[in-house]
Amino acid sequence: MSPSCTTCGQTFTFDEVDRAFYKQWDLLDPVDCPDCRRQRRLVFRNFFNLYHRTCDLTGKKIISMYDENVPFPVYEMHEWWGDKWDPLAYGKEANTHEPFFTQLQSLHASAPRMSIVNAQCENSDYCTMSFGSRNCYLIFGNVKNEDCSYGHIVCQCKNCFDCLYCFRSELLYECIDCVQCYALTFSRDCDNCSSSSLLVHCTGCKNCFGCVGIHNKEYCLFNEQHTKEDYEKKIHSLNLGDSRTIAAAKARVAALTGKEIVKFYHGFNCENVTGDYFYNCKNTVDGYDLKNCEDCRHCGTLEGHRDAHDCNFCMVPTELSYNSLTSYGYNILCCQGCMSESNNIAYCDNCFSCKDCFGCVGLKQHQYCILNKQYTEQEYRDLRKKLVDHMRATGEWGQFFPISLSPFAYNETIAVPYFPLSKEEVLQRGWKWKDMDAKDQHYLGPKHDIPNDIREVSDAIISQILICESTGKPYKITPQELKFYRQVNVPIPKLCPDQRHKERMALRNPRHLWDRACAKCKNGIQTTYSPDRPETVYCEECYLSTVY
DSSP: OOOBOTTTOOBOOOOHHHHHHHHTTTOOOOSSOHHHHHHHHHTTOOOSOOEEEEOTTTOOEEEESSOTTOSSOEEOHHHHHSSSSOGGGGOOOOOTTSOHHHHHHHHHTTSOEESOOEESOBSOTTOEEEESOBSOEEEEEEESOBSOEEEEEEESOEEEEEEEEEESOEEEEEEEEEESOEEEEEEEEEESOEEEESOEEEESOBSOBSOBSOBSOBSEETTEEOOHHHHHHHHHHSOTTBHHHHHHHHHHHHHHTTSSEEESSSEESOEEEEEEEEESOEEEEEEEEEESOEEEESOEEEESEEEEEEEEEEOSOEEEEEEEESOOEEEEESOBSOBSSEEEEESOBSOBSOEEEESOBSOBSOEEEETTEEOOHHHHHHHHHHHHHHHHHHTOTTOOOOGGGOSSOGGGSTHHHHSOOOHHHHHHTTOOOOOOOSSOOSOOOSOOOOOSBGGGOOGGGGGSOEEOTTTOOEEOOOHHHHHHHHHHTOOOOSSOHHHHHHHHHHTSOOSOOEEEEOTTTOOEEEESSOTTOSSEEEOHHHHHHHHO
16 A cells, blocks of 8 residues: 655555554554654654753753743753642643644643753763763763763763764764774774774774774774784874874775675664664664664664554663654553653653553653543543544544644754755744854854864863854863863864764765665665665675675
């Protein structure tokens, strides 16, 4: 079956496996394609923009993912968890004859939200979606890390700076999609590599520099094998703490990149998968950045999920989830930001440890609630059925929250890198846009030239305001940052953190699948490597038999 998307007009596949999954909730068939459904969810996640504002409960100045213009109260995180307010006080009487999303609008505009989501963390105030971490700074999607700064989706790492989608690693700098690595700099798409720099598509390598597509090697320099003595001599002759040395080495790596043989997806130990960046996954379709997942479709950035369709950004094991964002537990339907093992919930927003709740916002350990109003079990089940029946009649049932309910402007959200739109395009669709200054117009003091060599950088740099060479935005170097750069011997960055992140994102393969043939056996494959890419793309069987 190939219906047409009501948003973009493209046809998409809806097969018997999809239909069986939808039947569990008696859902209506989807009216939008997987990409448009994904875009709609991502508009509800602001990862990278933090604001100074006032706590609406205490009047204190706080750091928040919400600016001053949102309609609902914003409470400092610890105050939100306190007992000074009652979420049931914002309860609304449900109307079984009015569109449910209209009723949600009123509740979403009045119920308080916490300033940032930062649980079981220490000294990590400038991080969002942060769990079990300590001494971290500007890590967005920060899970069980220590002493890390400037990153997105970093998990179980220590002393890692400027990293993107890195896991179980230590002492990394400017790394992308590196898993179980140690002492690695300026590298991407590497597994189990250590004491190396400027690696691309490498596995099991140690003491290598400037290499592309090599596996289980040591003492290689720009893909050429050397003896230990010769390698160490050549490395010691390079000043790797100088930005000019790194720039020249990057140019040589770029000349090697594209000549390597690559597997049709990044990752390992997977069975029956389509998408990219899989680790220990089985039976997943159109998935991206998944770990230990099974029977999932159209999902991204999940860990330990089973029977999940259309879900994003959740690093806690979850079973039976549909069309949800950062929500975990069991039987989760069309929810966002619902954590701490919530079960049997639908259309809930920022609810924690809840069961059997429908259309609620900001509840904590509640059960049998609808629109933040408490009911008995039988009252809940009767009213929920009536609401679902009406939502089926209006076409709302199974749809994610309307974009009009997002508290963020489109260009504040994680939707931008995956679905870039101009201001005019956003406004034409009736969505919100936030005008942000390209640079601070106030006097920033004298311009400071950043030394090329880390050895020439004085401690005074931590008190200086630096200007990004690409965007003109001001940025600073923290004391922890300077200590790290000296420790790993890398030059001071001349771009601001936002621009560094943007350039890292641009190096990842797009979340789009092309039909191709394996370059060796000619069998059909689906891959994120577009047909015009220079790499030689193999199916997994051919890749393993050729490379290892």
